[in-house]
Amino acid sequence: MGDRILAIETSCDETAAAVVERATHVRSSVVASQIDRHARYGGVVPEIASRAHVEMLVPVVAEALVEAGVADDEIDAVAATVGPGLVGSLLVGVSAAKALALVWDVPFVAVNHLEGHLYAAFLEEPDLELPVVVLLVSGGHTLLVHMEDHGRYRLLGSTIDDAAGEAFDKVARFLGLGYPGGPVIDRLAAEGDPTAIAFPRGMLDRTGEDRYAFSFSGLKTAVVNHVRRHPDVSTADVAASFQDAVVDVLVTKARRAAREVGAKGLVLGGGVAANSALRSRWVEACEEDGIRPFVPSRAMCTDNAAMIAAAAWWRLRSDGPSPLDTGATPNLRLPLAG
Ligand code: KG4
Ligand code: ZN
Numbered sequence: 001m002g003d004r005i006l007a008i009e010t011s012c013d014e015t016a017a018a019v020v021e022r023a024t025h026v027r028s029s030v031v032a033s034q035i036d037r038h039a040r041y042g043g044v045v046p047e048i049a050s051r052a053h054v055e056m057l058v059p060v061v062a063e064a065l066v067e068a069g070v071a072d073d074e075i076d077a078v079a080a081t082v083g084p085g086l087v088g089s090l091l092v093g094v095s096a097a098k099a100l101a102l103v104w105d106v107p108f109v110a111v112n113h114l115e116g117h118l119y120a121a122f123l124e125e126p127d128l129e130l131p132v133v134v135l136l137v138s139g140g141h142t143l144l145v146h147m148e149d150h151g152r153y154r155l156l157g158s159t160i161d162d163a164a165g166e167a168f169d170k171v172a173r174f175l176g177l178g179y180p181g182g183p184v185i186d187r188l189a190a191e192g193d194p195t196a197i198a199f200p201r202g203m204l205d206r207t208g209e210d211r212y213a214f215s216f217s218g219l220k221t222a223v224v225n226h227v228r229r230h231p232d233v234s235t236a237d238v239a240a241s242f243q244d245a246v247v248d249v250l251v252t253k254a255r256r257a258a259r260e261v262g263a264k265g266l267v268l269g270g271g272v273a274a275n276s277a278l279r280s281r282w283v284e285a286c287e288e289d290g291i292r293p294f295v296p297s298r299a300m301c302t303d304n305a306a307m308i309a310a311a312a313w314w315r316l317r318s319d320g321p322s323p324l325d326t327g328a329t330p331n332l333r334l335p336l337a338g
Helices: 035-039 046-068 087-104 113-124 164-174 181-189 217-229 235-261 276-289 306-319
Strands: 004-009 014-021 025-033 077-083 108-112 132-137 142-149 152-158 265-269 292-294
Touching: 004 046, 004 087, 004 306, 014 046, 014 306, 025 046, 035 046, 046 087, 077 087, 077 113, 077 306, 087 108, 108 113, 108 306, 113 132, 113 142, 113 265, 113 306, 132 235, 142 235, 152 235, 164 181, 164 217, 164 235, 181 235, 181 276, 217 235, 235 265, 235 276, 265 276, 276 292
Parallel strands: 004 077, 077 108, 132 265, 265 292
Antiparallel strands: 004 014, 014 025, 132 142, 142 152
Protein backbone atom coordinates (compact mmCIF):
# COMPACT_ATOMS: atom_id res chain seq x y z
CA MET A 1 0.00 0.00 0.00
CA GLY A 2 1.35 3.42 -0.94
CA ASP A 3 4.43 1.91 -2.55
CA ARG A 4 4.29 3.47 -6.00
CA ILE A 5 4.41 7.25 -5.74
CA LEU A 6 4.04 9.88 -8.44
CA ALA A 7 5.88 13.00 -7.28
CA ILE A 8 5.84 16.52 -8.68
CA GLU A 9 8.53 19.15 -8.06
CA THR A 10 8.04 22.78 -9.13
CA SER A 11 9.73 24.77 -6.35
CA CYS A 12 12.07 26.80 -8.56
CA ASP A 13 12.98 26.63 -12.25
CA GLU A 14 12.71 22.91 -13.02
CA THR A 15 9.38 21.26 -13.83
CA ALA A 16 9.86 17.67 -12.70
CA ALA A 17 7.80 14.51 -12.24
CA ALA A 18 8.85 11.00 -11.26
CA VAL A 19 7.43 7.59 -10.44
CA VAL A 20 9.33 5.81 -7.66
CA GLU A 21 8.62 2.56 -5.80
CA ARG A 22 9.48 2.03 -2.11
CA ALA A 23 11.80 5.09 -2.08
CA THR A 24 14.51 3.21 -3.95
CA HIS A 25 13.28 2.02 -7.34
CA VAL A 26 13.13 4.91 -9.82
CA ARG A 27 10.72 3.92 -12.61
CA SER A 28 10.98 7.34 -14.27
CA SER A 29 12.38 10.79 -13.53
CA VAL A 30 11.61 13.59 -15.97
CA VAL A 31 13.10 17.08 -15.53
CA ALA A 32 12.22 19.96 -17.88
CA SER A 33 14.70 22.74 -17.26
CA GLN A 34 13.77 26.40 -17.78
CA ILE A 35 17.39 27.60 -17.67
CA ASP A 36 17.20 29.00 -21.23
CA ARG A 37 14.22 31.20 -20.35
CA HIS A 38 16.00 32.76 -17.32
CA ALA A 39 19.64 32.86 -18.47
CA ARG A 40 19.42 36.28 -20.14
CA TYR A 41 18.20 37.81 -16.84
CA GLY A 42 21.12 36.28 -14.91
CA GLY A 43 18.81 34.48 -12.47
CA VAL A 44 15.37 32.96 -12.01
CA VAL A 45 12.47 35.35 -12.75
CA PRO A 46 9.53 34.15 -10.59
CA GLU A 47 6.75 35.20 -13.00
CA ILE A 48 8.44 33.47 -15.94
CA ALA A 49 9.01 30.37 -13.79
CA SER A 50 5.37 29.93 -12.76
CA ARG A 51 4.10 30.46 -16.32
CA ALA A 52 6.58 27.89 -17.61
CA HIS A 53 5.46 25.40 -14.95
CA VAL A 54 1.84 25.83 -16.06
CA GLU A 55 2.89 25.10 -19.66
CA MET A 56 5.17 22.17 -18.88
CA LEU A 57 3.47 20.36 -16.02
CA VAL A 58 0.92 18.24 -17.90
CA PRO A 59 3.38 16.99 -20.55
CA VAL A 60 6.04 16.30 -17.90
CA VAL A 61 3.64 14.28 -15.70
CA ALA A 62 2.37 12.40 -18.78
CA GLU A 63 5.94 11.59 -19.80
CA ALA A 64 6.81 10.35 -16.30
CA LEU A 65 3.83 7.96 -16.38
CA VAL A 66 4.59 6.71 -19.91
CA GLU A 67 8.30 6.22 -19.15
CA ALA A 68 7.43 4.33 -15.98
CA GLY A 69 5.03 2.15 -17.96
CA VAL A 70 2.27 2.51 -15.36
CA ALA A 71 -1.39 3.39 -15.80
CA ASP A 72 -3.17 6.06 -13.72
CA ASP A 73 -4.83 3.41 -11.55
CA GLU A 74 -1.47 1.88 -10.65
CA ILE A 75 -0.34 4.97 -8.72
CA ASP A 76 -0.72 4.56 -4.94
CA ALA A 77 -0.08 8.15 -3.84
CA VAL A 78 0.67 11.57 -5.34
CA ALA A 79 3.31 13.82 -3.73
CA ALA A 80 4.38 17.40 -4.34
CA THR A 81 6.96 19.82 -2.97
CA VAL A 82 5.07 22.33 -0.80
CA GLY A 83 8.11 24.46 0.13
CA PRO A 84 10.53 26.09 0.44
CA GLY A 85 10.54 27.79 -2.94
CA LEU A 86 8.86 30.42 -5.08
CA VAL A 87 5.18 30.62 -4.14
CA GLY A 88 3.84 30.93 -7.68
CA SER A 89 5.93 27.98 -8.83
CA LEU A 90 5.09 25.79 -5.83
CA LEU A 91 1.35 26.40 -6.27
CA VAL A 92 1.38 24.94 -9.79
CA GLY A 93 2.76 21.59 -8.61
CA VAL A 94 0.80 21.48 -5.35
CA SER A 95 -2.54 22.19 -7.09
CA ALA A 96 -1.90 19.60 -9.78
CA ALA A 97 -0.85 16.92 -7.27
CA LYS A 98 -3.92 17.53 -5.10
CA ALA A 99 -6.22 17.40 -8.13
CA LEU A 100 -4.71 14.08 -9.27
CA ALA A 101 -4.91 12.60 -5.74
CA LEU A 102 -8.57 13.63 -5.55
CA VAL A 103 -9.49 12.25 -8.98
CA TRP A 104 -7.57 8.99 -8.51
CA ASP A 105 -8.75 8.67 -4.90
CA VAL A 106 -5.25 8.12 -3.50
CA PRO A 107 -3.36 9.89 -0.66
CA PHE A 108 -1.72 13.27 -1.24
CA VAL A 109 1.71 13.70 0.39
CA ALA A 110 3.16 17.16 1.07
CA VAL A 111 6.97 17.13 0.86
CA ASN A 112 9.59 19.56 2.14
CA HIS A 113 12.05 20.26 -0.70
CA LEU A 114 15.02 20.14 1.71
CA GLU A 115 13.95 16.73 2.99
CA GLY A 116 13.82 15.65 -0.66
CA HIS A 117 17.49 16.64 -1.12
CA LEU A 118 18.36 14.68 2.06
CA TYR A 119 16.66 11.59 0.61
CA ALA A 120 18.30 11.75 -2.81
CA ALA A 121 21.13 9.55 -1.52
CA PHE A 122 18.67 6.82 -0.44
CA LEU A 123 17.44 6.38 -4.01
CA GLU A 124 20.77 4.91 -5.01
CA GLU A 125 21.95 3.48 -1.67
CA PRO A 126 19.10 1.41 -0.24
CA ASP A 127 21.37 0.02 2.50
CA LEU A 128 22.37 3.47 3.76
CA GLU A 129 22.78 3.08 7.53
CA LEU A 130 21.87 5.82 10.01
CA PRO A 131 23.02 7.98 11.73
CA VAL A 132 24.67 10.05 9.04
CA VAL A 133 25.77 13.64 8.62
CA VAL A 134 24.29 15.30 5.53
CA LEU A 135 25.69 18.38 3.84
CA LEU A 136 22.93 20.04 1.83
CA VAL A 137 24.38 22.64 -0.50
CA SER A 138 22.12 24.29 -3.07
CA GLY A 139 21.37 27.67 -4.59
CA GLY A 140 19.27 28.66 -1.59
CA HIS A 141 20.66 26.59 1.30
CA THR A 142 23.82 25.45 3.03
CA LEU A 143 22.93 23.12 5.88
CA LEU A 144 24.93 20.62 7.88
CA VAL A 145 22.43 18.14 9.32
CA HIS A 146 22.77 15.24 11.74
CA MET A 147 20.21 12.71 10.49
CA GLU A 148 19.68 10.46 13.53
CA ASP A 149 16.84 8.44 12.04
CA HIS A 150 14.23 8.74 9.29
CA GLY A 151 12.56 12.13 9.68
CA ARG A 152 14.74 12.94 12.73
CA TYR A 153 17.10 15.79 11.99
CA ARG A 154 19.32 18.03 14.09
CA LEU A 155 20.69 21.15 12.50
CA LEU A 156 24.43 21.41 13.21
CA GLY A 157 25.00 24.58 11.24
CA SER A 158 24.00 26.72 8.30
CA THR A 159 25.23 29.74 6.37
CA ILE A 160 25.12 33.14 8.01
CA ASP A 161 25.06 34.92 4.63
CA ASP A 162 25.18 33.47 1.08
CA ALA A 163 24.38 29.85 0.27
CA ALA A 164 27.24 27.90 -1.34
CA GLY A 165 25.45 27.74 -4.72
CA GLU A 166 24.65 31.44 -4.50
CA ALA A 167 28.39 32.13 -4.05
CA PHE A 168 29.13 30.10 -7.20
CA ASP A 169 26.40 31.99 -9.10
CA LYS A 170 27.52 35.45 -7.90
CA VAL A 171 31.22 34.84 -8.59
CA ALA A 172 30.40 33.44 -12.05
CA ARG A 173 28.27 36.50 -12.80
CA PHE A 174 31.09 38.80 -11.69
CA LEU A 175 33.56 36.89 -13.91
CA GLY A 176 31.10 37.20 -16.83
CA LEU A 177 30.61 33.44 -17.08
CA GLY A 178 26.81 33.43 -17.20
CA TYR A 179 24.08 31.60 -15.29
CA PRO A 180 23.91 29.18 -13.54
CA GLY A 181 27.44 29.67 -12.25
CA GLY A 182 28.18 26.34 -10.57
CA PRO A 183 28.57 24.14 -13.65
CA VAL A 184 30.62 26.80 -15.55
CA ILE A 185 33.03 27.37 -12.65
CA ASP A 186 33.32 23.60 -12.20
CA ARG A 187 34.37 23.16 -15.86
CA LEU A 188 36.69 26.18 -15.93
CA ALA A 189 38.34 25.23 -12.60
CA ALA A 190 39.55 21.99 -14.17
CA GLU A 191 41.89 24.09 -16.34
CA GLY A 192 43.14 26.31 -13.48
CA ASP A 193 45.47 26.01 -10.49
CA PRO A 194 43.55 25.71 -7.17
CA THR A 195 46.64 26.89 -5.24
CA ALA A 196 47.19 29.99 -7.42
CA ILE A 197 45.36 32.39 -5.07
CA ALA A 198 44.97 31.87 -1.29
CA PHE A 199 41.32 32.93 -0.86
CA PRO A 200 39.91 33.12 2.70
CA ARG A 201 38.27 30.07 4.33
CA GLY A 202 35.30 31.68 6.09
CA MET A 203 34.73 30.61 9.73
CA LEU A 204 36.95 27.55 9.30
CA ASP A 205 38.72 27.91 12.64
CA ARG A 206 35.68 28.50 14.83
CA THR A 207 35.48 26.09 17.77
CA GLY A 208 32.46 27.36 19.72
CA GLU A 209 28.71 27.12 19.15
CA ASP A 210 29.18 28.44 15.62
CA ARG A 211 31.79 25.80 14.63
CA TYR A 212 29.46 24.40 11.96
CA ALA A 213 28.31 27.77 10.63
CA PHE A 214 29.34 28.83 7.12
CA SER A 215 30.04 32.19 5.54
CA PHE A 216 30.73 32.82 1.85
CA SER A 217 30.18 36.54 1.36
CA GLY A 218 33.76 37.42 2.46
CA LEU A 219 35.10 34.96 -0.09
CA LYS A 220 33.00 36.54 -2.84
CA THR A 221 34.34 39.99 -1.89
CA ALA A 222 37.91 38.62 -1.86
CA VAL A 223 37.42 37.31 -5.42
CA VAL A 224 36.09 40.69 -6.59
CA ASN A 225 38.97 42.58 -4.93
CA HIS A 226 41.60 40.22 -6.30
CA VAL A 227 40.33 40.47 -9.88
CA ARG A 228 40.08 44.29 -9.68
CA ARG A 229 43.67 44.48 -8.38
CA HIS A 230 44.98 41.95 -10.93
CA PRO A 231 42.96 42.50 -14.12
CA ASP A 232 45.23 40.13 -16.08
CA VAL A 233 44.77 37.20 -13.71
CA SER A 234 43.83 33.88 -15.33
CA THR A 235 40.05 33.38 -14.94
CA ALA A 236 40.63 29.62 -14.71
CA ASP A 237 42.98 30.14 -11.74
CA VAL A 238 40.41 32.40 -10.03
CA ALA A 239 37.68 29.78 -10.61
CA ALA A 240 39.89 26.93 -9.36
CA SER A 241 41.10 28.84 -6.28
CA PHE A 242 37.58 30.05 -5.42
CA GLN A 243 36.19 26.54 -5.79
CA ASP A 244 39.01 25.13 -3.65
CA ALA A 245 38.20 27.58 -0.84
CA VAL A 246 34.49 26.59 -0.88
CA VAL A 247 35.18 22.86 -1.06
CA ASP A 248 37.84 23.05 1.67
CA VAL A 249 35.43 24.64 4.15
CA LEU A 250 32.55 22.31 3.27
CA VAL A 251 34.57 19.10 3.51
CA THR A 252 36.53 20.10 6.64
CA LYS A 253 33.41 21.05 8.61
CA ALA A 254 31.44 18.00 7.46
CA ARG A 255 34.13 15.52 8.48
CA ARG A 256 34.60 17.24 11.86
CA ALA A 257 30.85 16.93 12.41
CA ALA A 258 30.83 13.25 11.41
CA ARG A 259 33.61 12.55 13.92
CA GLU A 260 31.83 14.50 16.68
CA VAL A 261 28.45 12.74 16.33
CA GLY A 262 29.85 9.30 15.44
CA ALA A 263 28.19 9.17 12.03
CA LYS A 264 28.44 6.01 9.94
CA GLY A 265 28.45 7.96 6.72
CA LEU A 266 28.72 11.37 5.13
CA VAL A 267 25.95 12.19 2.69
CA LEU A 268 26.08 14.92 0.04
CA GLY A 269 22.97 16.58 -1.38
CA GLY A 270 21.74 19.64 -3.29
CA GLY A 271 22.79 21.21 -6.58
CA VAL A 272 26.34 22.09 -5.48
CA ALA A 273 26.87 18.37 -4.73
CA ALA A 274 27.18 18.03 -8.52
CA ASN A 275 30.56 19.80 -8.21
CA SER A 276 33.46 17.57 -9.35
CA ALA A 277 36.02 18.82 -6.80
CA LEU A 278 33.56 18.50 -3.92
CA ARG A 279 32.62 14.97 -4.96
CA SER A 280 36.20 13.72 -5.16
CA ARG A 281 37.35 15.45 -1.94
CA TRP A 282 34.28 14.03 -0.16
CA VAL A 283 35.17 10.46 -1.09
CA GLU A 284 38.86 10.94 -0.18
CA ALA A 285 37.94 12.42 3.23
CA CYS A 286 35.60 9.49 4.02
CA GLU A 287 38.24 6.96 3.00
CA GLU A 288 40.78 8.63 5.29
CA ASP A 289 38.30 8.69 8.18
CA GLY A 290 36.98 5.14 7.65
CA ILE A 291 33.33 6.13 7.09
CA ARG A 292 31.07 5.62 4.07
CA PRO A 293 30.65 8.38 1.49
CA PHE A 294 27.21 8.72 -0.08
CA VAL A 295 27.32 10.85 -3.18
CA PRO A 296 24.17 10.77 -5.33
CA SER A 297 24.53 10.82 -9.11
CA ARG A 298 24.62 14.37 -10.52
CA ALA A 299 21.05 14.13 -11.82
CA MET A 300 19.83 13.32 -8.30
CA CYS A 301 21.81 16.18 -6.72
CA THR A 302 20.14 18.95 -8.70
CA ASP A 303 16.38 19.49 -8.42
CA ASN A 304 14.32 16.46 -9.49
CA ALA A 305 11.09 14.74 -8.47
CA ALA A 306 12.53 11.28 -7.72
CA MET A 307 14.04 12.61 -4.47
CA ILE A 308 10.64 14.12 -3.60
CA ALA A 309 9.01 10.69 -4.12
CA ALA A 310 11.64 9.07 -1.87
CA ALA A 311 11.01 11.56 0.94
CA ALA A 312 7.25 11.16 0.38
CA TRP A 313 7.43 7.38 0.86
CA TRP A 314 9.01 7.82 4.31
CA ARG A 315 6.65 10.67 5.26
CA LEU A 316 3.58 8.64 4.25
CA ARG A 317 4.79 5.82 6.51
CA SER A 318 5.43 8.09 9.50
CA ASP A 319 2.68 10.73 9.23
CA GLY A 320 0.07 9.27 6.84
CA PRO A 321 -1.53 11.31 4.02
CA SER A 322 -1.46 15.12 4.10
CA PRO A 323 -4.74 17.07 4.20
CA LEU A 324 -5.97 18.34 0.83
CA ASP A 325 -6.08 21.88 2.18
CA THR A 326 -2.28 21.92 2.65
CA GLY A 327 -0.97 25.05 0.95
CA ALA A 328 2.38 26.12 -0.44
CA THR A 329 4.84 27.50 2.16
CA PRO A 330 7.62 29.54 0.48
CA ASN A 331 9.83 29.74 3.61
CA LEU A 332 9.23 26.20 4.93
CA ARG A 333 12.06 24.96 7.16
CA LEU A 334 13.44 21.51 7.73
CA PRO A 335 11.44 19.85 10.54
CA LEU A 336 13.94 19.54 13.43
CA ALA A 337 13.90 17.06 16.31
CA GLY A 338 13.86 18.07 19.98
O1 KG4 B 1 19.45 22.15 -5.68
P1 KG4 B 1 19.46 23.05 -6.86
O2 KG4 B 1 19.30 22.43 -8.22
O3 KG4 B 1 18.37 24.17 -6.73
C1 KG4 B 1 18.09 24.75 -5.49
O4 KG4 B 1 17.28 24.15 -4.72
O5 KG4 B 1 18.74 25.80 -5.21
O6 KG4 B 1 20.84 23.89 -6.80
C2 KG4 B 1 21.17 24.86 -7.76
C3 KG4 B 1 22.55 25.43 -7.40
C4 KG4 B 1 22.94 26.63 -8.24
O7 KG4 B 1 23.44 27.64 -7.40
C5 KG4 B 1 24.05 26.08 -9.14
O8 KG4 B 1 25.01 27.04 -9.51
C6 KG4 B 1 24.66 25.01 -8.24
O9 KG4 B 1 23.55 24.42 -7.58
N1 KG4 B 1 25.39 23.99 -9.01
C7 KG4 B 1 26.72 23.77 -8.88
C8 KG4 B 1 27.06 22.77 -9.85
N2 KG4 B 1 25.91 22.41 -10.50
C9 KG4 B 1 24.90 23.15 -9.95
N3 KG4 B 1 27.64 24.35 -8.09
C10 KG4 B 1 28.93 23.95 -8.23
N4 KG4 B 1 29.32 23.02 -9.12
C11 KG4 B 1 28.44 22.40 -9.95
N5 KG4 B 1 28.84 21.48 -10.82
ZN1 ZN C 1 16.96 22.17 -4.58
